[in-house]
Amino acid sequence: MAEGPLAGIRVVDLTRVWAGPLGARILADLGAHVVKVEAPNGRGAARGATRGGQFAAGDPGDRPWNRQGSFNKLNRNKQSFVLNLKKPRAHELFLELVAQSDVVIENFSAGTMDDLGLGYQALAAANPSIVYLSMPGYGLTGPYRDYVAYGPSIEPMTGLAHLLGYGDGVPRVTSIALPDATAGTVAASAVMTALWRREVTGQGAFIDLSQHEGFIPFFAGELVAHQVEPDLPPISSNRHRVHAPHNIYRCAGGDDWIAIAARSEEEWAALSRFAGQHWVDDPRFATREARKANEDALDAAIEAWTAGREKIELGSMLQDAGVPAAAVLNAPELLSEPQLHARGFFVELDHPDVWPVSYPGTPVRIDGVGPQGWTVAPTLGQHNEAILGGLLGLSDAEIADLYAAGVTADRPNS
Amino acid sequence: MDSTATALQGVKVLELRARASAGFAGRLFVDAGAEVTTVSVPSPGAPSGHLLQYLERGKGSLAIDLGAAGAGDRLRSLAAEHDLLVTDLDPREIEHLGLQRAQGGRLRARVLITPFGMTGPYRDRPASPATILALSGHTFLLGEPGEAPLTLPGDYVGYQSGLYAYSAALAVLLESRRSGVAVARTVEVSELEALASLHQHTTVNYTYSGHIRIRKGNRWDGIHPITILPCADGWFGMCIVATFWENFARWLGPQWLTDPRFALVTDRVEHADELDAEIRAAIATQTKVALQEEGQGRQRVPVGAVRTPAEILDDPHLRERGFWREEAVEGRKVIFPSVPYRFVEGQAPSPVSASAIERPA
Numbered sequence: 001m002a003e004g005p006l007a008g009i010r011v012v013d014l015t016r017v018w019a020g021p022l023g024a025r026i027l028a029d030l031g032a033h034v035v036k037v038e039a040p041n042g043r044g045a046a047r048g049a050t051r052g053g054q055f056a057a058g059d060p061g062d063r064p065w066n067r068q069g070s071f072n073k074l075n076r077n078k079q080s081f082v083l084n085l086k087k088p089r090a091h092e093l094f095l096e097l098v099a100q101s102d103v104v105i106e107n108f109s110a111g112t113m114d115d116l117g118l119g120y121q122a123l124a125a126a127n128p129s130i131v132y133l134s135m136p137g138y139g140l141t142g143p144y145r146d147y148v149a150y151g152p153s154i155e156p157m158t159g160l161a162h163l164l165g166y167g168d169g170v171p172r173v174t175s176i177a178l179p180d181a182t183a184g185t186v187a188a189s190a191v192m193t194a195l196w197r198r199e200v201t202g203q204g205a206f207i208d209l210s211q212h213e214g215f216i217p218f219f220a221g222e223l224v225a226h227q228v229e230p231d232l233p234p235i236s237s238n239r240h241r242v243h244a245p246h247n248i249y250r251c252a253g254g255d256d257w258i259a260i261a262a263r264s265e266e267e268w269a270a271l272s273r274f275a276g277q278h279w280v281d282d283p284r285f286a287t288r289e290a291r292k293a294n295e296d297a298l299d300a301a302i303e304a305w306t307a308g309r310e311k312i313e314l315g316s317m318l319q320d321a322g323v324p325a326a327a328v329l330n331a332p333e334l335l336s337e338p339q340l341h342a343r344g345f346f347v348e349l350d351h352p353d354v355w356p357v358s359y360p361g362t363p364v365r366i367d368g369v370g371p372q373g374w375t376v377a378p379t380l381g382q383h384n385e386a387i388l389g390g391l392l393g394l395s396d397a398e399i400a401d402l403y404a405a406g407v408t409a410d411r412p413n414s
Numbered sequence: 415m416d417s418t419a420t421a422l423q424g425v426k427v428l429e430l431r432a433r434a435s436a437g438f439a440g441r442l443f444v445d446a447g448a449e450v451t452t453v454s455v456p457s458p459g460a461p462s463g464h465l466l467q468y469l470e471r472g473k474g475s476l477a478i479d480l481g482a483a484g485a486g487d488r489l490r491s492l493a494a495e496h497d498l499l500v501t502d503l504d505p506r507e508i509e510h511l512g513l514q515r516a517q518g519g520r521l522r523a524r525v526l527i528t529p530f531g532m533t534g535p536y537r538d539r540p541a542s543p544a545t546i547l548a549l550s551g552h553t554f555l556l557g558e559p560g561e562a563p564l565t566l567p568g569d570y571v572g573y574q575s576g577l578y579a580y581s582a583a584l585a586v587l588l589e590s591r592r593s594g595v596a597v598a599r600t601v602e603v604s605e606l607e608a609l610a611s612l613h614q615h616t617t618v619n620y621t622y623s624g625h626i627r628i629r630k631g632n633r634w635d636g637i638h639p640i641t642i643l644p645c646a647d648g649w650f651g652m653c654i655v656a657t658f659w660e661n662f663a664r665w666l667g668p669q670w671l672t673d674p675r676f677a678l679v680t681d682r683v684e685h686a687d688e689l690d691a692e693i694r695a696a697i698a699t700q701t702k703v704a705l706q707e708e709g710q711g712r713q714r715v716p717v718g719a720v721r722t723p724a725e726i727l728d729d730p731h732l733r734e735r736g737f738w739r740e741e742a743v744e745g746r747k748v749i750f751p752s753v754p755y756r757f758v759e760g761q762a763p764s765p766v767s768a769s770a771i772e773r774p775a
Binding site: 004005006007008018022026027030031054055056057058069070072073074120133138139140141142143144146147148149150151152153154155156157158159160161162163164165166171172173174175176177178180181182184185186187188189190191192193194195196197199200205206207208209210212213214216217218219220221222223224225226227228230236237238241242246247248249250255257258259260261263264266267315319320322323324325326327328329330331332333334335337338339340342343345354357358359360361362363364365366367368 | 421458459467530535542546565569578582585587588591600604607608611614622627628629630650653655658710714720723727749754
């Protein structure tokens with residue numbers, strides 16, 4: 001279990017796929033004891049074991065449910081406890097676990113927990129001070145409450161697609177399901193808000209989190225702009241509405257690019273000086289307004305200069321010269337990025353069904369200390385005995401009966 | 415006022431803001447009921463315009479010249495009157511002002527949000543949201559293959575960094591209250607690390623199987639159809655993972671179910687252009703809202719209209735949920751997003767004594 005300020009806080013994590021597991025992982029990285037309650041199937045959305053491309057070495061192996069990359073990345077520092085919540089005995093055990101916990105997080109469709117008989121009222125009866133977070137795609141109320149939702153289906157519904165693109169009026173989506181990433185971080189923030197209130201008032205909480213809503217605030221300024229200036233023309237999202245130059249420029253290589261963003265006259269002068277191109281002396285580029293008016297020519301001039309240069313070296317030299325710039329990195333380049341390595345951001349964790357792998361760590365350091373006591377993602381049901389025997393006080397014989405009855409398991413039952 | 419907006423009543427936050435990251439963190443504190451006082455610092459990356467209007471709502475402000483003699487002393491003294499100091503000044507400025515030494519009074523956390531962290535070879539380098547997105551591996555994945563990759567509009571970097579900072583700051587504040595230890599701790603959030611931590615499977619695809627994700631335009635990597643396509647009055651989005659293929663096909667093209675080109679996920683990826691052409695033909699005469707209502711309401715598949723900014727501002731679901739906050743800006747009424755979660759009222763049991771909350775062993 002990770003060390004951190006949330007030591008002593010126990011979280012029951014019922015979530016699947018990306019957003020929910022990320023939210024619970026943030027709490028785990030901060031030191032919470034996170035018990036991942038899993039269904040005994042280990043397939044599909046639960047452990048993603050239907051997507052071959054993410055298995056270690058592309059090979060599902062004998063236990064594919066333990067070899068899926070995204071699952072293992074998103075569930076470090078957690079314990080796995082398998083409970084078949086369709087069985088009455090599992091309900092009793094689940095409520096006993098809730099009674100000894102502080103937080104429950106789930107990202108099922110709205111109403112699923114009520115249908116299971118495990119909605120907020122049932123949980124609060126077991127533990128009046130429980131903080132219960134439900135995070136369906138569109139929240140628990142409103143006309144879209146029952147909509148089926150995944151990050152990629154939520155994103156077009158947020159308005160971002162019309163702001164993202166090349167300025168040609170064709171909407172674009174990120175195709176990397178970013179609403180999941182924002183829902184995860186918002187989930188952690190919502191839980192922390194409720195835990196603080198509980199600490200002060202003793203009041204538990206039932207939190208309704210909409211993944212749809214969680215995605216919108218980062219482009220709030222753009223939404224306000226469209227209210228004040230309804231006819232605002234589309235622009236390339238690589239350009240800034242005020243500053244120039246601000247774009248992604250081609251570098252030497254097949255698919256190699258650099259981001260450059262000069263936001264002040266000083267940064268612009270530093271870019272011009274470093275490039276040795278006397279751009280600052282060109283009246284078309286002399287002021288911010290002139291650069292915006294001649295942005296096509298400006299971008300063409302800069303790209304003519306960057307096109308033959310190696311992106312990582314150029315990015316580094318521009319930064320040293322005081323220009324915000326950075327190479328556009330792909331996965332292997334990210335994994336070898338010097339700043340991240342110097343700070344020990346990637347954490348190698350050894351999984352019994354995979355091999356030692358470097359996983360992205362946490363951006364949070366407290367008092368300058370990096371990860372302490374981190375554990376790799378659990379195998380399916382790895383902590384059944386620890387939870388049933390240690391926490392819930394069952395005997396070995398009772399635990400064996402639970403396995404026999406299919407209430408718990410340590411491998412999929414189908 | 416719902417109780418979400420009073421959850422942090424009594425918490426005092428000093429926001430020392432040079433960029434948007436501290437502003438987003440402060441926004442979250444204000445929306446949850448904390449008292450936030452902002453000291454705004456001029457910088458090339460300072461939020462401006464409509465983003466600034468969104469970030470500043472509900473905050474108090476103080477003017478302090480950081481270049482004046484004794485500015486560091488004044489800021490540290492001011493910090494001691496708050497529970498949290500949240501800043502996104504650059505590391506040199508933080509150290510110059512001695513903010514990492516701020517302590518005493520009611521201060522429990524110094525929250526330092528910086529582009530690259532307080533250590534490492536890039537510590538003092540300049541950065542912007544676009545350069546952090548590039549370096550963190552996000553930009554490479556956005557946009558059309560063969561064309562320049564895309565960066566994101568707005569400030570995704572500031573939002574996500576602010577969210578991390580908010581949660582970590584509250585964790586430290588909570589720890590202090592529970593333990594009774596009244597010292598200020600340093601919470602450091604690196605924006606580059608925040609973004610690098612938020613990929614779903616970009617790095618593990620490579621470390622697990624050597625696969626390098628690339629950008630695919632409006633298509634998903636390895637599953638189809640996850641895309642947006644034009645319909646009668648705009649664009650329509652769909653996320654048809656394997657579970658929903660049968661319902662989707664029964665609705666828009668029952669013949670696809672017996673077409674070997676579309677039999678398996680891998681087949682649909684291989685024949686994506688052909689499948690898109692068939693879907694385009696099937697939806698060409700229908701409006702996006704009609705498609706959404708039929709697809710979600712009757713067919714139970716994850717689809718949705720591609721909303722324009724004007725449409726999202728008028729979206730009936732968000733209106734009914736009370737997501738927007740209306741205020742006057744430049745003489746006109748404008749709506750802003752509120753906090754994207756809320757405490758459900760009327761269902762919570764009576765509070766128990768905070769001291770009676772059982773602690774896990």
